[in-house]
Amino acid sequence: MDRAQLGEALRELRKASGKEAKAVARGALMSASKLSRIENARLMAGAGDVERILTAIGVSDEVKAEYAEAAREAATEATAWRLLKRAGVHKGQQAAKALEAQMSVLRLFQPALVPGLLQTPEYIRAVLRRHDLTETSLERTIAGRLERQAVLYESSKELRFVITEPVLRWRIVPPAMLAAQLDRIVSMSRLTNVHVSVVPLLAEQRDIANHAFVIRDDRMVTVETVHAEMVVTDPRDVALYSDKFRRFEHTALAGDEMRCFLEGIRDEFLREQDSRWIPPSIG
Template structure:
């Protein structure tokens, strides 16, 4: 699933890594001097993250680059930003072009399982804002762009010919950021999406044991790829054996979930509990 942009990002990352080596700095020291997280330095150098202009400026200053070399590095960033395709971005940048984004946009059947956070395609704007705010090195501008891109991608749910199946644990519904009011708006969105003909939304109630212990969220895109989500980002896998294993696991979770009228009843019940927590709700 490579793209021209990803190739250019790898070139930028390799160049920065070489400059760091010439400066005699470790990734940890560079991160400390630049005031960014060490994972950010690692992802940028490995071509897995596009640095914002602010992050790139911090890195070049921490490396003590001269004006000519700094301009050269900035030109490489411009080449990345103007190329088609994309990768994960630093500073809360929009995830357009990430492995999940690319795979979902090209898929006719999307099957997603989540055990902690709501699937990206189902998040309200404010819920998504909290997700991006919690990312290392996030900025208000970057978070705004990321939220806008996430909301735009959700239009895929309404396209004829596509099918989306989401399976969540009940714990996802009860793991909430922000305020009860935010979650009430989020439940309104879940109820609206659940009614779409192109969407099947299932929840594994806490009263049912899970058939397999979940380790992380994942999204199957047709039978071509599975995007595995972790604290360190997303990885798109296209090995047929791995895809088959994740399909089997998803089928187990899907079988344990409730759908239709049962899931709407559960959503409304949990929603009422959030209403009890919201002081602005009239009783």
Template sequence: MTTDFQQAREALGRRLRELRAGTTQRALAAVLGWPQAKVSKLETGRQTATPDDLKAWAAATGNPQVAEELVTRLQGLEARTRSWRRQLSSGHRPVQDVLMVEYEQSTVLRAWQGAMVVGLLQTPDYARHVFARFAELQQSPRDVEDAVRARMRRQELLYRPGRTFHILLSEAALHAGVAPPDVLAAQLDRLASVIGLDSVRLGIIPLTAPLAIPPGNGFWLYDDRLAIVEEWHAELWLNDGDNVALYGRVWETLDQSAVYGTQARRLIARARAHFSDLA
């Protein structure tokens, strides 16, 4: 969890504690029908409130007029850190639709992914296995087919003029066994085919390449206005200039270790040969 996020959550907790003044935690918990531990966690920033929690708190403390203020604070907090639990409450499809908006608003998109093939270049079968595994992990609704269709529609942007995609993958991502060998082989064929697209610049970082910095989690940069970073518990949506510039420097540094064109094709072919032997 980011320091900025935690500080914002603690600030919201202090505001809740101010509203409780004159009432004990136990008494407020009884009115709300909550465990006292929940009241304590919300006030100390150890748990993130929901909009309904905040509205109930405002009413129970005799301050219904501040409900909108509290929810606005929460929205500001969530605009930066978007938990997977909340994002996936209705499945993967809505998440794909939100990302489509950001893609359409951007002209230069850069990505780094060291663990698997990025969604924009996935085949339907590969995407199907990825969505199914993440739905199981996050215990979210399994709208796999709807999510796959939404992801495939986003790939249409590869063939529309006006956008360029600069994508970096680790060689390890080519070998990640997130699907059966035949699906992985077809996925690698797909990767090889996009190298010739005018809109895509695909770089692969070899396993043996010297690295100026250790590669971290995957992220996307949308022009110079937004960075979306993937964590296990959440996505970080960063739109302040300093953080976007930082991830830009990370991307440029990783790019110095990547190979392109014929060399990238060789790495893809080597991975494909491995999975062809297993299929």
């Protein structure tokens, strides 16, 4: 049951009870305008909201439990990676592209990998190979991710990335490719609508870098776990992720300081690559 279906069901239950919206809202300890937004699917009702509304309506405990569970499921939807793979991983890129076309502001926190929108083709290939895709599916997915990167050049959109220092050093490609990947991040950070921040390991932290997440327009959060992709829409939960993003962004390096930091790590990789070069023998 999605937000629209839940709101419609609550409205029909209220009407069937014969109670006015104002009376139900008062009994549910919320404003009439909030009840209206929930019923018309303009606001996602939390499980607590649903329970209070149904208590005010006067339904049975069984009905309350059923709809409260529906509210929890609607607020957080999870799709297992195995199901996405079965449907075609490249279709996930198409879905992400559609979401990015509709949004105005994207905020992405990444403690494990370079964000997909900033990845080089070589880095993308290395990331996707862990999914055991067919060569055709791999190529289509790489192409789809590269197409998505066009959003970086849309000046009407604001894109904010916060990544942690280990992301820059994670060796999923050879040193020379990592150096090129860091150059790519530096280059993209110079776009006026793209903001890249890096949390250095030496920065004092009061938060935990649990996992990656993407916030779109303060409406939706996408969370990637080991087994599934989760979509969070409950405003209270979205706010938790927004606060977490702000805390990490506050401790991160940005602008020229960030670029200098990345260039220092890039130079480390280039020196390492050069040290492996063996000159040809003479004579």
